[in-house]
Amino acid sequence: MATEKVDVVVVGAGWYGLCAAKTYLQVHPETNLVVLEEAATAGGVWAKHRLYPGLKSNNQYGLYDPNLGTYEYPDFPMKPFGVEPATHIPGEVVHEYLVAYATKFNVFDKIRFNSRLGSAEYKEDDNQWLLTIGSEGGAPKTLLTDKLIMATGITSEPFLPTFKGSETFGAPLFHAKDLLQHSEELLKNAKNVTVFGGSKSAWDAVYLFASKGIKVNWVVRSKGTGFCWMAPPKVTPAKKWIEKLVTTRFLCWFSPCIWDEADGYAGVRNFMHGTAIGRGIVDTFFGILGGDVATLNGYDKHPETKKMKPLTNPFFIASTLSILNYPTDIFEYVRNGTVTIHIKDIDHLSPGQIHLSDPEKPDELDTLETDALICSTGWKYKPHVKFLPEGIEKDLGVPYINKEIKDYADEELTQKADAEILKKYPRLANQPTINPKYESLTSDSEHDDLNRPFRLWRLIAPPTKQFRNSITFCGALMNLDTSITAHIQALWSVAYLTNKLKPAEEKSEDDIKWEATLWSRFGRWRTSGGFGRRYPDFVFDSVAYFSHLLKDLDIEPFRKTGVFSQVFYPYGPEDYVTVVDEWLEKSEKKPAAVTA
Structure with a gap:
């Protein structure tokens, strides 16, 4: 042709x-x-x-x-x-x-x-x-x-991890992207489902089934990055709409930005990020923002919701911040036991079962009976x-x-860029450790190992x-x-x-x-x-x-x-x-x- x-x-x-x-x-x-x-x-x-x-x-x-x-x-x-x-x-x-x-x-x-x-x-x-x-x-x-x-x-x-024993699992195992293709059957017949991952799509899947009275086991890796930040639509003590906060120039100044020269107000930005007093103000702002979200969500009011507290510092996140857009309180399903939180790792699968490992108890495996495994495990970028x-x-x-170069950071131009960034924004040198036990979910070179x-x-x-x-x-x-x-x-x-x-x-x-x-x-x-x-x-x-x-x-x-x-x-x-x-x-x- x-x-x-x-x-x-x-x-x-x-x-x-x-x-x-x-x-x-x-x-x-x-x-x-x-x-x-x-x-x-x-x-x-x-x-x-x-x-x-x-x-x-x-x-x-x-x-x-x-x-x-x-x-x-x-x-x-x-x-x-x-x-x-x-x-x-x-x-x-x-x-x-x-x-x-x-x-x-x-x-x-x-x-x-x-x-x-x-x-x-x-x-x-x-x-x-x-x-x-x-x-x-x-x-x-x-x-x-x-x-x-x-x-x-x-x-x-979508990125769908491979699990040992998946060939004998016998139940639906799919990425959250394909939830529509399975939702009708599962909502009609499932007694319990398992959701794997802590991103917004995982929250959505959990809410979908829990709100219909279906038991949900929510597995978030102990060796992963935890739950994403989920904020109510209104945050800060002033109860401002969060999606409007992030496009207000005054509040944008609290964020270091490498392309800020086109947006003016260089003096204000230099003060906010180039002085100890300014950086203290910035840290206070993000501390208030994160603390307000945690308080509004009531993480510490119940032992199960406490497991859902994000591991990441709110200063170092961006689009992983999401919004609670559900008609009812998703946390209530966790508190009343419809949803059970497991901070564990999937060791292997067997017919109709998921076997979880716990680093605190390496010789023991927990077994979950399930009618489906829904993976909210991200995307091949x-x-x-x-x-x-x-x-x-x-x-x-x-x-x-x-x-030729194992790490992108080893390249000469990259090292020059790093030096420029940290000179302009020294606050960024103090990087957090999100999870000291972190391990990549996969060694797939098409996903995690792109250096x-x-x-x-x-x-x-x-x-x-x-x-x-x-x-x-x-x-x-x-x-x-x-x-x-x-x-x-x-x-x-x-x-x-x-x-x-x-x-x-x-x-x-x-x-x-x-x-x-x-x-x-x-x-x-x-x-x-x-x-x-x-x-x-x-x-x-x-x-x-x-x-x-x-x-x-x-x-x-x-x-x-x-x-x-x-x-x-x-x-x-x-x-x-x-x-x-x-x-x-x-x-x-x-x-x-x-x-x-």
Whole structure:
């Protein structure tokens, strides 16, 4: 079969992929663009096959204004979708919203469903990408494209550990990603289930079954990182909405940020992080924040809930912070015995049974009878696409194994970045020990042993000019401001891919490589209690990140009127509605006819 030629390929039809496709078409409506999606429906994490019963967004709609949400594209309001103010958005509504967005902006008909990208080969002579695509039930196809936008994110390829004895287990054993496929049968017939892991998806699975009266054994590894931080929607003694706290510039100053220069107020930040008094204030703030969450959750009020106290220091986490979005009190199911907490490790499986080991009692094993084992065990953060020619992952800035250097920290440029980071933010040198008994869940080289994390320039583009502005990565990060990040990253990508981004032209190869290394390495120090060692993971640093990208685009980063508003009012999608039009105007282009 002949190779098909297109102008642009976007891989992924979730928040980032849909927005990247929409923005490219908004700027260049004549573009022959294709979106590849391996699932049968759009939405990414909100695709139909992932919408298990009770799934809701962490974000709440209409916190301050019944007409404004925090989980919506700036130029496509969620209000018409009927979400009640100050409520978490049902998963079905998020899916409907994303499909409507894709339809409104003429992206939906560009999506090729059930199309999994297997390999992407860079053709240096022509500066093009040859893509090999597998479709269900058909022979592989090839596409040749001038521009490639990878928007698969980092929650698309589940990591499912292997257990000794799994071949005889005989009961459903699956990743939380596939909960929908098993939930109906289990909710109807199961007497007890086991949930393995302490992340937000584990909490969701526990609540789903416990709220229906089904006994849940919740296993969290004694050699792992414990339970994630789960906060009520309102925190601090002032009872502020947490998702608005993290986009308020005044509170962002409490977080060290390596890209803070684009966000102004350098004097305040230098005081907060460069002086002993400032660092004391910062530690006090995060201590109050963490203490307030612990008090509101009542961990110490019961011996079982006490086991759920996070091991991580709240200062060193980011997107692992999640929100209690359940209609009833999940902790009550722990207190009344519907949920039993086991801080132990899975030794092996046998027919219908899970055998747990306890480091405190190495000669004893506890046995759990169970009707299912649900694993909330994270994701393979390395893109599942095979990049060719062999070995170009390093130059692309995506995770890989560097066999020449055992540890990324051993590289000279990395050591220089570490020194720069710790000089600017000495507080970060005092790293916590999360769990002295910690052991990796796996030695799978595709998951835990990648000694080179993401290293993208501006967290989007390769750290080199050798690919001549032909590829970007949207959504290769985690924060709490998905919709805004997708909106601004998409515009930045379009400017970069069409050679209209001044910094990309003006900066040298060495400058780009240095900045990419510095930003990447910052995650190792700033969010070591989260995922910063693997990929960009931040919360309080989002507004500064948006400012940096907007300055690259020559767009005003301060989106509010007056200093008081800039400092003390939270930012939201409504502050970034016009950024594409502003860029088009500065680029002396007429906006395409795509109004929301």
